[in-house]
Amino acid sequence: MQEKKLQTYENHTRLHPLQHFIFMPIGAITLLVAIIFTITSIVKDDFSFITFLIMALVIMSIIAGLLARMNALKVQDRTIRVEEQLRYFMLTGSPIDSHITMPQLIALRFASDDEFPGLVSKAALTGMTPDEIKKEIQQWRKDEHRV
Template identity: 35%
Template sequence: MESQNYKNHRKFYPPHHFIYLPLLILLEVFGVYKIFNDEENKLAWELFSIVIFLIFYLAFMLRQHYAIGLQNRLVRLEFKQRYFEIFSQRSDEVEEKLSFSQIAALRFAYDDEFKDLLYKALHEKISGDEIKKSIRNWRPDQHRI
């Protein structure tokens, strides 16, 4: 595998970025062009353009799905880092026993409460919502989208 550097660090998904989206844009431009130049089938071309726009919009909104997936990955990474800072050991075994909602809820607890709530999450199986309700001193996260 080639080592990563500035020139090759960007990632593209070729079917999406270089085929699918450009094709949708071309179809939309063609549909709008036909609306103004084919009076006989104007309604059909309007419907065609609306459908293509909706498909394009859906593809564009998938970016939100990717962003949420990335944020969830960062939440897990933050948990691993905090766990290591507090307990000086890896969190792999502990993380496997927790649901994502529990891990996400633990973010809002400061370190002193984190230990107790983690114990309860592991041994009493309290839910993420219960963890959030149990936090006495809330640690805000203003950066999550």
């Protein structure tokens, strides 16, 4: 059986191949081609309803894809917020500091239970950035679900 690799600051980011290497490049190329086609049509005085329709469909498709991605990330963020607030309460018996921002909380999810309360306090007091929080973590808690 293959041993799972430990998650660290260096390897914690994830890419979704279908999203990052297929959908986004094809979307960018399609948008570029549609813009060139539209400009060429205007320059040649050949702009038609079909040209407008192609451009509109390309833009709407890209917006729909981006909205689907952004909404999924918002749901993940809300889930992380609730999970980490509950985790903090279970570890300390008190609610999490209200000065903790959502980006800080997302970064704090990687901290082990031993480090978590201390890092929450430090982040709230000093205003640490998410990157600074991740660099402070000594014992990483894996998160393989967020993309």
